[in-house]
Every structure is written in C-alpha cells, then in structure tokens.
Amino acid sequence: MAIDSALENKVTEWVGSVDDVKNLVSERAISGETMLLNLGPHHPSTHGVLRLLLELDGEEIVTCLPDVGFLHTGIEKTIESKSYEKGVTCTDRMDYLAPMSNNTAFCMAVEKLVGLDVPERAQVMRVICLELTRIQSHLVWLGTHAIDLGAMSVFLYCFREREKILDLFEMISGQRMMGSYMRPGGVWRDFPAEFVPGVETFLDEFPSRIDDYELLLTTNPLWLDRTQGIGVVEPDVALAWGFSGPTLRGSGVNWDIRKAMPYLGYENYNFDVPLGEHGDVYDRYLCRIREMRESIKIIRQALQRLPGAKGGFRSENRKFCPPPRAELGQSMEAVIHHFKLWTEGFAAPDQEVYVAIESPRGEIGCYLHGTGGNKPRRVHFKTPSFMHIQGIPLMSEGHMIADLVAVIGSVDIVLGDCDR
Amino acid sequence: MGVTQKLGDLGVVTTTLETAINWARTGATWPLLFGLACCAIEYMSTQGGRYDLARFGMELNRASPRQADLMIVAGRVTRKMAPVVRNLYDQMSNPKWVISMGDCASCGGVYNNYAVVQGVDEIIPVDVYVAGCPPRPEQLMHGILTLQEKIMGERIKEWA
Structure with missing residues (x-):
C-alpha cells in the first residue's frame, strides 16, 4: 500500500536533508545563515491545507515556496467516469x-x-x-x-x-x-x-x-x-x-x-x-x-x-432534461426519456x-x-x-x-x- | 440550583473517581484547530454565533496538537495529506479522541479514486463517525454529544 510506505517514512520526522531544496533556496540557507521554516499544511491561517516553505532572515521572508496538492481529490478524473x-x-x-x-x-x-x-x-x-x-x-x-x-x-x-x-x-x-x-x-x-x-x-x-x-x-x-x-x-x-x-x-x-x-x-x-x-x-x-x-x-x-x-x-428539451414527475403517469414518451436520462444520460x-x-x-x-x-x-x-x-x-x-x-x-x- | 437542593447544606457529594474524571473530560474537550475541506467550513459555522459550540465546552480550538484532546477530521483525507494527519494524531497527548466528520473522512464519500484515502480510519482510530456531505452543524453537534456519552462510559481499568 502506498499509504503504509508513506507512513513508515514520514510519520515522525522529516527524513530529507537541506540538499533537497538546494536549488530552491539561497546559498545562505545552506550555510545556515538564514532559517528554513515549514508553514503548514496544518496551519490555521493558510486557509486550507497549503504548505509554504519559508526561508527567513530574522523575521523577513527571503524565499517563499508554496507546495500544493494536499487536497488533490481527483475530481476531474471522477467526473470523467460519470455522465454529464x-x-x-x-x-x-x-x-x-x-x-x-x-x-x-x-x-x-x-x-x-x-x-x-x-x-x-x-x-x-x-x-x-x-x-x-x-x-x-x-x-x-x-x-x-x-x-x-x-x-x-x-x-x-x-x-x-x-x-x-x-x-x-x-x-x-x-x-x-x-x-x-x-x-x-x-x-x-x-x-x-x-x-x-x-x-x-x-x-x-x-x-x-x-x-x-x-x-x-x-x-x-x-x-x-x-x-x-x-x-x-x-x-x-x-x-x-x-x-x-x-x-x-x-x-x-x-x-x-x-x-x-x-x-x-x-x-x-x-x-x-x-x-x-x-x-x-x-x-x-x-x-x-x-x-x-x-x-x-x-x-x-x-x-x-x-x-x-x-x-x-x-x-424543455427532453433529450437533455428529464420530464417532470407528473408527466410520467400520462405519457409513455416521458417514461422513455426519464429512463434514458437516468440510466445512461445524454450523449455529447x-x-x-x-x-x-x-x-x-x-x-x-x-x-x-x-x-x-x-x-x-x-x-x-x-x-x-x-x-x-x-x-x-x-x-x-x-x-x-x-x-x-x-x-x-x-x-x-x-x-x-x-x-x- | 438543582445541585444545591439535592446537596442540602452538606457541601459534600460522593461519586467515583471514574465518573468525576470522565465528567471533567466531557465538558472541556478542546478540539484541534484543523480543517481539510468543505466540512471545515461547516465546522466553522458550528463555531459561529447561531450554533455556538461553546455551549458544549468546545469553543477553545487549539492550533497545537500538543494541547488538543479531540481531532475533528473535517474533510477528505488525500494520500498526500494522510501522513500529515497521522503525524498530528501522534503528536496529540493522551487521552485523545477522533471524530470523523463527513462522508469523505468516514469512507471516502463519492471519491473512490486514486487520490483519496477511503476513510480516515485506515490511518487513525476513529471514535465517532458523522455522516453527511457536508454534515449540518446539528449533525456535528450530535456527533460531539455522542462522543461525550462515550467518554462518560470509559472505564478506569481500561485507561492505558
């Protein structure tokens, strides 16, 4: 399982080294002159699960690197498996x-x-x-x-x-x-x-x-x-x-x-x-x-x-929009449209x-x-x-x-x- | 007032240590200030004026997991976020409880796909599941009351 392996590696401490971000932050961070601070993904003021890697000189931000994807839900892919x-x-x-x-x-x-x-x-x-x-x-x-x-x-x-x-x-x-x-x-x-x-x-x-x-x-x-x-x-x-x-x-x-x-x-x-x-x-x-x-x-x-x-x-286009419930008892055509739309949807x-x-x-x-x-x-x-x-x-x-x-x-x- | 009447002027109440501790824990369960997705917005509504979660002794959200007793997993837990959630749970000090708020956190909801963990109970133990997408604030409050009932029933010999 992908999660199990992720958990084993990442649960307790950050196992990476500063070399991982060498090209993203300044030389001063590598030498320890500036501080690297990890803001998020659990942080109340990031308005969600956003992670920001900050390089700080005192309180001043030298570099800010956003890391997104903590809420990637695959919604686009899910929609592709559903009717319109x-x-x-x-x-x-x-x-x-x-x-x-x-x-x-x-x-x-x-x-x-x-x-x-x-x-x-x-x-x-x-x-x-x-x-x-x-x-x-x-x-x-x-x-x-x-x-x-x-x-x-x-x-x-x-x-x-x-x-x-x-x-x-x-x-x-x-x-x-x-x-x-x-x-x-x-x-x-x-x-x-x-x-x-x-x-x-x-x-x-x-x-x-x-x-x-x-x-x-x-x-x-x-x-x-x-x-x-x-x-x-x-x-x-x-x-x-x-x-x-x-x-x-x-x-x-x-x-x-x-x-x-x-x-x-x-x-x-x-x-x-x-x-x-x-x-x-x-x-x-x-x-x-x-x-x-x-x-x-x-x-x-x-x-x-x-x-x-x-x-x-x-x-009112019945090929795309289902008929109202009341019509179903009176019109055979309405029943067919209803059935078609709710079983397979419409084609595009x-x-x-x-x-x-x-x-x-x-x-x-x-x-x-x-x-x-x-x-x-x-x-x-x-x-x-x-x-x-x-x-x-x-x-x-x-x-x-x-x-x-x-x-x-x-x-x-x-x-x-x-x-x- | 009711308590005074029952006690009379004695000023003494007898109970078990178990009940006293459980009672103390139910009234002040501090949740972790932690939201993931849509359910977090309903959680914020629950904190707001109309629903007023403070009535249950829960208004004090702690931003640090070290100070929190209750984790409300509000929203879908993705595979990228799962290690973080587990890490937060591990950092909370005992006793700690978890409410899984909403369908996504409880079972993956509509997202049966590559990105979403199919229920947060795959990575942390859950005490109360709250259904809904997202659950109404009343549903969350019912979940919290259910958790309080559960805490009241905890046994001293089971405390680790």
Whole structure:
C-alpha cells in the first residue's frame, strides 16, 4: 500500500536533508545563515491545507515556496467516469465556498457542448444564486481574513449573515452548501414561494451589515497598518501571473468576465466593477467589500426581472432534461426519456469547449471534451486559486512573516479550488 | 440550583473517581484547530454565533496538537495529506479522541479514486463517525454529544 510506505517514512520526522531544496533556496540557507521554516499544511491561517516553505532572515521572508496538492481529490478524473448530469455533484466540492459558480461553469460547458439553450427565467435564477454565492463566499473570506489579522469579532458577524444565505440555499436545493442546484439546461427546481421574499428581506438588512463590517475595519488604524502597502502587485505583473477576480482588480486592472464576456445576460444588468489603486492587501479588501454591494444591486435587478422572464426554470428539451414527475403517469414518451436520462444520460459530440465565468475568486473556466458518448473524455478546470497561490511568493518576499498571513488572506485562496 | 437542593447544606457529594474524571473530560474537550475541506467550513459555522459550540465546552480550538484532546477530521483525507494527519494524531497527548466528520473522512464519500484515502480510519482510530456531505452543524453537534456519552462510559481499568 502506498499509504503504509508513506507512513513508515514520514510519520515522525522529516527524513530529507537541506540538499533537497538546494536549488530552491539561497546559498545562505545552506550555510545556515538564514532559517528554513515549514508553514503548514496544518496551519490555521493558510486557509486550507497549503504548505509554504519559508526561508527567513530574522523575521523577513527571503524565499517563499508554496507546495500544493494536499487536497488533490481527483475530481476531474471522477467526473470523467460519470455522465454529464452526475458530474455536477462533483463540481460542488471543488471550490467549496462557491459551489454554485462551479456548477454553473460546468453546466454552461455542457450546454455549449451539446448546444442546449437555457430559458431566460433559468438564467435570471442562476444570476440570483451566483450573486448570493458571491456574497457568502466573500463573507467567509472577510471573517477568516480578519481573524487572521487579529480582528476576532468580525468572524462572528460575517457568519451570522452567511447563515441567512445558507438558509436560502437550503430552501431551494435542500442542502446548505453543496446544493448541486444548477443542472444542464437550467436549475433543479423552481424557487419555492418563500424564497423571493426571503431574499428581499436579506437584501434590505444586508447593506447596514456591510456598514458594520466597514466600521470595524475600513478606517481602523490597526487594520490599515496591517494591510496598506503590504503585498503590492503592479497591474502588468498581476496580468502576467494570470491573476483574475478581485485579486487582479485590486491592482486596478478592469477585467471582470461579467462585463468583458457577458454570460447569463449579465450585459443587461447595471452594476459597477470596483477597482483598487495600489494593488495592496487593503485595496483587495476594499474591492471585495464593494463587490458585495454591487452584488446586492444585481440581485435586486434580477428579482425585478424574474416575474417577466420567459420560459421555465429548465429547458424543455427532453433529450437533455428529464420530464417532470407528473408527466410520467400520462405519457409513455416521458417514461422513455426519464429512463434514458437516468440510466445512461445524454450523449455529447466529440468536440472540445471552454467556458469561463467570474466566480467570487476570479475566472473559473471549464474545459470539456466529449467523446460522442455519455461521458466526457477530459474535464479540466482552470481555477483562480491555483494562479493566486503562485503569486504568494511575489507578494510576500521581503515582508515580515506576519505580513505573509495578510497576503494569504487577501488573495482568498481555497485549496479545494486549487488542488481539485 | 438543582445541585444545591439535592446537596442540602452538606457541601459534600460522593461519586467515583471514574465518573468525576470522565465528567471533567466531557465538558472541556478542546478540539484541534484543523480543517481539510468543505466540512471545515461547516465546522466553522458550528463555531459561529447561531450554533455556538461553546455551549458544549468546545469553543477553545487549539492550533497545537500538543494541547488538543479531540481531532475533528473535517474533510477528505488525500494520500498526500494522510501522513500529515497521522503525524498530528501522534503528536496529540493522551487521552485523545477522533471524530470523523463527513462522508469523505468516514469512507471516502463519492471519491473512490486514486487520490483519496477511503476513510480516515485506515490511518487513525476513529471514535465517532458523522455522516453527511457536508454534515449540518446539528449533525456535528450530535456527533460531539455522542462522543461525550462515550467518554462518560470509559472505564478506569481500561485507561492505558
């Protein structure tokens, strides 16, 4: 067994020598002038199982080497053994703070591959869910980022509001986090009657809650000291490293896929893209805070649009979307479709597609290659966290070790998203 | 108040050493601040205001395994992470307990593939399994209460 041998070798002590990292750290580390420190994979402020090998000169970081893969779950490979509709379930668990975004990226790739249209109403429903997801993801980010930098109470307030969004998700999908609510061709079910009033109540009270968070942090001198001028990334450097989302926009690059390559009718919504100026931890913080306010605007517009939106919550194309339960008792054709879809799924052509959407963390892209059969040949996700972890050395080298914690929080990494 | 009424003014209570120690252990089981994947987020929710894990004497997460009594394995254990998990468990001082939170930690969940350990019980002994993907905070709290029941039933002669 691979595990047994791994355990025998690695359980009690590190059996390697400094020669293993000779080419990765400076000469001074080999001679013992600087110190090598292993941060993680079990460390509360790395936001998951990230390991960083640090070379320290006193408290100053000379070299930072990220080591990823501690949460590699083989999700892409698992999806390749499942029919397209079943694959949606696996995508939830990649970026577990934004399950709906992953669902949507995957479903949109499937829809593009098989040429399936999504009704207007389903698109509006998706927008509402995606923006709620963005808010709840940013709330987890804000709570953990603040707790890392010593502002303990923010966490409790953020999770108070997040619970309300999770209640809404539970209402529509039956699950608090991993709802698998998005399906190829639309969403799983229509919104229940209580959902829209619930969202409206939430939207009414949430802006004042953001004010509360800002009151605690935005002008707090301690917070400013810890965040301003830390982890600065120039705009061209951010682009060169493939950053996206708030991490890129914090550097002042105006790139939001919702605006640049609109999907799900985002071109019809009126919202701003918050941009930073200095590209430091503080600007990335401000970007995300403002994004939550923009999300509120988008959800309000979507709620207005919802009653007039044409079509149902899911495509009527029975070759790809199962018939409602009520039809099964009346139509033989419905029974056949139901049986075919739930036993073998639908076939997709031997072609490749790539779809990218704006997740709370940045660009999440789904590459999908069909076989002509009911399972994909290759599924690959381009995930923002992977790009951003590459940027951690860039942002942290030359800073103090305590600032590294601020940098890790500010790029909002999720290791499930990075390792998959 | 109830206790005072039962005791009267005597100020004395008789019990066995076993019960007293077990009772003390149940009320202050400090968990290791340790999360792996999605379940860790639900674990954070359990710590949050609405579910308030502090009611069970569990609000004090210890970042160091040396100070922790309880390991909540929250999330999928991958083959790369397995030696680390085992190492953390070995570093915890006795008595120690393990809750396997969620399907992935309990049995591999949906990930029956090359990357995921099919249940954390392949590498460390587990006291309580909590089902769910991820389990709701209530389910985790039920798991914790089950563990407390289990601790109350421990026998002095079985302590190593």
